[in-house]
Amino acid sequence: MNIYDIAQAAGVSTATVSRVLSGSDKVSPQTREKVQSIIDKNGFVPNAFAQGLGLGSIKLIGLLCTDVSDAFFAKAVSSIEQQLRQYDLAAVLCCTGEELSGKKQSLELLLSKKVDAIILIGSPMGAGNENSHLVEAAKQCPLIGLNLHLDIPGFYGVLSDQEQAMRENVAHLQKAGCNKIAYFYDGDSPANQAKLVGYRKAAKDFDERLLVQTKKDLDAAMEAADSLFDDCPFDGILASEDILAIGAYKAMAARGLSLPTIGFNNSVVARCATPSLTSMENMLDSLCTIAVTQLVDVLNGKNVPRKISIACHLVERETFRLT
Amino acid sequence: MNIYDIAQAAGVSTATVSRVLSGSDKVSPQTREKVQSIIDKNGFVPNAFAQGLGLGSIKLIGLLCTDVSDAFFAKAVSSIEQQLRQYDLAAVLCCTGEELSGKKQSLELLLSKKVDAIILIGSPMGAGNENSHLVEAAKQCPLIGLNLHLDIPGFYGVLSDQEQAMRENVAHLQKAGCNKIAYFYDGDSPANQAKLVGYRKAAKDFDERLLVQTKKDLDAAMEAADSLFDDCPFDGILASEDILAIGAYKAMAARGLSLPTIGFNNSVVARCATPSLTSMENMLDSLCTIAVTQLVDVLNGKNVPRKISIACHLVERETFRLT
DNA sequence: AGAAATGATGGAAGCGCTTACATTTTTGAG
């Protein structure tokens, strides 16, 4: 069944049916009602491809995500998808992995599906922040970065202020008397870089050995903390991710130490851990809501800010309390 | 730029270009090479909508997922998406939520995007296993259920044998001397029902009070365990989900008890917990790989089994050891 | 009342690709 059949049955032209379908145009109420009733009666759904051909869009939004099995990204994807649906947009998900080749391939795939826009979750860049593929992509459709911003045309960033958040973390621990704060981080995505910068700025003079890069993995963090402690004892723990903070804390706990520890992202594991982990809430939900709003506005041709940044706040639990 | 431009530049007809694009058909090697070089030179990518109109497919697979922010589902989605990409298929993700209306709406959305098939992750059914919408959908495109099977045409199930797994869990705890095993479970999706049946069959005579339904949430599980213990003390813990097992264990630990506990799904939190949680590995990766293989075979018109089931196995950690 | 503006509807040309069928070229057996 196609639009022509409906037109026949309603005794109108395909143009009129199309107008009824698109909702907006000028159709007399009677005609609209008659056509609509026939559409309903037959359960007619317009062919998405034909519509796409005519309109140039099939209402798909690409989600380029480093790894959805990561709890943080998964939450973001979930939240974004829900938002999108409210605008009758569907999400095409691509998990890129860490390799640049995978990132490029995924991007190509999304573009080939003619998505209307792409939301970037995690780091879509290659080593050394190689981003020529993003520049190219941005010419084809708007790019919305989550906790990420590039100063190129067609790019819109929505970020939580992680640098500032990490500064606060450092300040908190310092107030609690820590002056050798270990910082565990994974990878060097732009988001992680911001946190690291925050640490550097706030900690000022510190032993470079206190900065430890490790895999985003409990065991890796435990080992890293263990060997760091032998090499350069520390009195407080910060991390770019809750899981790393938990690992480090566990390793110290095994030595009978209970060091002030603050994680980052306030993820599920923070509450599951024993003792429960104090963590920096990144306002992911707000981030996602705003990202989708931005996206919709851009698609509607509105003039929107190129970069929006929102503040984080601390959620206190057992591993560290402010007062 | 379209296929016509390429045809012109190559001095051939659009049909020939199309043949080169589709790869398969008979084109002389010289012609193919000439056309291909021009395609490459211009970075030409065929219009997905037009292709869709002609072919009736745009190589999209729907993923109907109850909630990607759930770690288990997220892993499944991630794994499936990766597999799909190897077949040059893209994944359209829809998170349905728990409401039947949301499930129906998501299904409609996927169908309206003309996906070639839909993979169901979590429970797509309504209360009382209402599934008429699925029956309808199965008429339009194949449905692949992950840990789910319906005996309707067009439905293919790939499941881990959760009933059997839960029987083993019960048997293990019984061997360890437990004879009042509490079972915590969330929701009554078909997958959860299978586990529950496993418990019932293996536990045989047991106090019905030992079955506790609760939210999939740490605190909820703790409270539930706490009040159950007051009402009907138990000596072992099983659950449909790791997080519930952890909650229950925590609550008992707070009372100074360390009960044999086995979780389900072997998720990340199982390792993060202290003490680490023994859990039933559900072979999710295999499940996903097989699901995608099934899907591809179905799309290629192969004759595939309607239901495939694979065994789980226990991963021992601190909360319970077999020996 | 007649002209002009306004509103509703229809006709038909795309959108860019696929593919059945027609046509031309090549191949090789006799």
Added chain:
DNA sequence: CTCAAAAATGTAAGCGCTTCCATCATTTCT
């Protein structure tokens, strides 16, 4: 060489919808 069969290529008719432009029916204004 000749000619039929096979291979390569071209022609053109869709696929189902959108939308510009034309047409016809109402109003509104003078």
